[in-house]
Amino acid sequence: MSFEFDHATHATPLGNGVYETPVEDRWDINGNANGGYLLALVGNTMRAESGRAHPVSISMHYLSPAPEGPATTTCEVVKAGKRLSTVVASMSRGGRDVVRSIGTFGDVDASIGAQSNTLVMPDMVAFEDCPKRPVDQMLKPGLSSRLDTRIHPDDVGFATNEPAGIARVRGYFAFNDGRPVDTLSLLLAADAFPPVTFNLFGMKGWVPTIELTVHVRGVPVPGPILCEFTSTLTQGGYWEEDGVMWDSAGNVVAMSRQLALSPLSTD
Amino acid sequence: MSFEFDHATHATPLGNGVYETPVEDRWDINGNANGGYLLALVGNTMRAESGRAHPVSISMHYLSPAPEGPATTTCEVVKAGKRLSTVVASMSRGGRDVVRSIGTFGDVDASIGAQSNTLVMPDMVAFEDCPKRPVDQMLKPGLSSRLDTRIHPDDVGFATNEPAGIARVRGYFAFNDGRPVDTLSLLLAADAFPPVTFNLFGMKGWVPTIELTVHVRGVPVPGPILCEFTSTLTQGGYWEEDGVMWDSAGNVVAMSRQLALSPLSTD
Numbered sequence: 225m226s227f228e229f230d231h232a233t234h235a236t237p238l239g240n241g242v243y244e245t246p247v248e249d250r251w252d253i254n255g256n257a258n259g260g261y262l263l264a265l266v267g268n269t270m271r272a273e274s275g276r277a278h279p280v281s282i283s284m285h286y287l288s289p290a291p292e293g294p295a296t297t298t299c300e301v302v303k304a305g306k307r308l309s310t311v312v313a314s315m316s317r318g319g320r321d322v323v324r325s326i327g328t329f330g331d332v333d334a335s336i337g338a339q340s341n342t343l344v345m346p347d348m349v350a351f352e353d354c355p356k357r358p359v360d361q362m363l364k365p366g367l368s369s370r371l372d373t374r375i376h377p378d379d380v381g382f383a384t385n386e387p388a389g390i391a392r393v394r395g396y397f398a399f400n401d402g403r404p405v406d407t408l409s410l411l412l413a414a415d416a417f418p419p420v421t422f423n424l425f426g427m428k429g430w431v432p433t434i435e436l437t438v439h440v441r442g443v444p445v446p447g448p449i450l451c452e453f454t455s456t457l458t459q460g461g462y463w464e465e466d467g468v469m470w471d472s473a474g475n476v477v478a479m480s481r482q483l484a485l486s487p488l489s490t491d
Numbered sequence: 492m493s494f495e496f497d498h499a500t501h502a503t504p505l506g507n508g509v510y511e512t513p514v515e516d517r518w519d520i521n522g523n524a525n526g527g528y529l530l531a532l533v534g535n536t537m538r539a540e541s542g543r544a545h546p547v548s549i550s551m552h553y554l555s556p557a558p559e560g561p562a563t564t565t566c567e568v569v570k571a572g573k574r575l576s577t578v579v580a581s582m583s584r585g586g587r588d589v590v591r592s593i594g595t596f597g598d599v600d601a602s603i604g605a606q607s608n609t610l611v612m613p614d615m616v617a618f619e620d621c622p623k624r625p626v627d628q629m630l631k632p633g634l635s636s637r638l639d640t641r642i643h644p645d646d647v648g649f650a651t652n653e654p655a656g657i658a659r660v661r662g663y664f665a666f667n668d669g670r671p672v673d674t675l676s677l678l679l680a681a682d683a684f685p686p687v688t689f690n691l692f693g694m695k696g697w698v699p700t701i702e703l704t705v706h707v708r709g710v711p712v713p714g715p716i717l718c719e720f721t722s723t724l725t726q727g728g729y730w731e732e733d734g735v736m737w738d739s740a741g742n743v744v745a746m747s748r749q750l751a752l753s754p755l756s757t758d
Contacts, residue, residue, distance in 0.1 A: 281702040281750045283550040285577050285593050287570040302588045303554040310552050321569045326552050326593055328701050337728040338753050434595050435548040437704050439750050461604035476724055481748055483548045483706050486605050
């Protein structure tokens, strides 16, 4: 059986760390590939080059928009350690950089080592009682057509121009075709929800990601991933978004942070 | 007048994005250069290559320890945009990578754009009433000899084997020689305090940084920088540390996050 996400992140190795990594249709928002999808697509080649099982910490800077079409990713292993390996990568198209990434890969087993957790799981309603992510009917079907993204009923106000006034989106991440969520697809989940500032300022134009970092902290058990995204600071034309992801057993499996551009006007 | 930090981050351009970036003595912990110092040293060359005024978002992965001595940093500008430029860099020594970094540079003016801030400044005592960072008299003078790092009296328990049980360190960052703190030195501040897990688990061996990301959110006014570092999750042999930094006018000037190794044993 073949799942959509596996097809969309498939990379053909050309040798010397170079991969064909075509950007697939319908993982986009309004024509440009989603940042989490690009992180998973490029991260998949980096993981392959590392020879390790999981991304541990991976950062990506977004340089130019990526509509569907052919692309090439070049990886370089810059450290192959006993416990961790670090890889840098660039995805390019027509000689132009699309993204640059650096990541460290290794084993992830949340059950080992010293344990301390003060993260509070958000008050959530059941998966079935959360509406699907609202889709803009004016746009071509994109990322939302691949995912079964559910959003807390209190956090969908942005879609009807009734933002809750809190920079927060709580929801569930799952694939439409039932693909299990593994550590690679957590990289997609980290950027698969509407920008939380939509619930603060309303939908005032697009808010492109400058940089996204994901720490994978556990291997998820089967089931949808509970996600909470928040933002604490918008100023200077920038805002940050923090994500925490829990698996259906209640274990934290990832933390994310991104810095994005906000519209420079104050209204 | 020449300040220590400027001397220590001085880079000699050799052309084509290559710089001599010697690692200076006494910016170390027990012989290995501090991660924030390396971020500032390499970040300074990246900023120069970018032609922009400030780091906006910069990430570094730490590959091998860096004792004092000669080192070379090679930068590549991978995007020169209208508003932002992105640069990748590697510092190496004897053909071996020490760190790899990726950063985006541009203007920082916290006063412009939409504004929202829910970050709460920690309860602090005055700079003068905070003890200096405790120094291990068994070690050679290092980073602490350059800085006037003050720590909240409630957060110094780790040094006397009386950890408070909370993964938190609040304090002030300033230079011993009175150098003003600018956006470059905020990169140092982000890693200049004792690991917060020392106040949770005690000082159980070193906790090397895998990856550090700093978002510069404002240009500090003169005066010491109030810093709060916390951690929410230790598991699987990893822990994260989040930092927020305020200038003396009460404006947030930086946010940081790192992922570090924790001792794998549970005791």
